Amino acid sequence: MSCTKVAVIGVGLIGGSFGLCLKDALGDAVYITGLCRTEASMRQAVALGAVDEASTDLAAVVGGADIIYLSPPVLQIVPMVRRILPYLKQGAILTDAGSTKGYLYKAMQEILPPYVHYIPGHPMTGREKSGVSAATKDLFAGKAYVIIDTPDVPPETKDRLMDVLRYTRANFTTLDLAQHDRCAAVISHVPHLAAAGLVTLLNRSGDDLTSCLKLIGGGFKDTTRIASSNADMWADICMTNAKPIADALRTLQDILDNVISAVETGDRQAIHAYFTASKERRDSILLDAAQKFDTN
Incomplete structure (x- = not known):
C-alpha cells in the first residue's frame, strides 16, 4: 500500500483524534503533518502521536498532501484555505469537521480552483474538553459522521x-446542506445553547446561589456538561448557522411557554403528558438512530 499524506489543520480535540485513529489503523502507511496554534501544542501533537510532523510552515504542512483535514473553528476555515491554496497539489481533497455546512460550502465554491475538491463533512462527536491533550483514537468510533x-x-x-475516513470507525450518513444545518441546530447547537442557559440561570439565582451550589448533583452536571465546551467554536457556529438555530430556539421557546402556562394554571394532566411523551420518545431514539446509519 502506498503512503497517503494527510495534512491536519488545527490539531486539537477533533483534528488530533483524527490523526490518532489513522496512525493507529494505518501506521507507516499514512504520513500526517499538522498545523497547531502554538509551538507547545505542535510539540505535544507529535509527542502524543497525533501527527508525524508539525510545523508553522504552511507549504511544509499541506504541500503534496492527498487529503487536507480542516478542523479549526468554523470562521477560521475559509481564511485558512485562502492561505494554503498556493501550496495545494492538483487533485487534493479538502474536507472539514465544521458544525455548519451551508456557509462553508458557499465560500469554498467561490475560492477553490477546479483542480482541488471539497467534500463537506461533520463528525457528530466531541468532548467538553479541548486541545490535542483531550484527543483520543476512539473519539469517532460509533458516532454519526455526516x-x-x-x-x-x-x-x-x-x-x-x-x-x-472509514478508519475512524464512525457511522456515515449523507444529508444535503440545508437539511444538515437544520438537523445540527436541533440535535447539537440548541442543546449547547440550552446547557449554557441553565448555567446562566444558576448564576442568576441571587441570594440562593450558595445554597443551590450545595445541591448540585448528577442531574445538573449531566445536563450542563457541554456548557464547558470551547467558546470560540460555539460562537462561530452560531454566527454561521444563524437562521436554523434561531428557528429551533423559537420552537423551543414555544414549547417552554406551554409548559410555563401549564405549571402556572396547575394543569397536572398537561405536565404529565409532556413528561410521558418525551420519555417515550427518548427511550426509542437511540435504537431508531442506530438503524438509520449506513455503516458500509
Missing part, C-alpha cells in the same frame, strides 16, 4: 476520501 454528497465531486474522489 458527509455532504455534493454533485460537483467525482465519485472516485469521494471514494478516495472515504477509504481514509
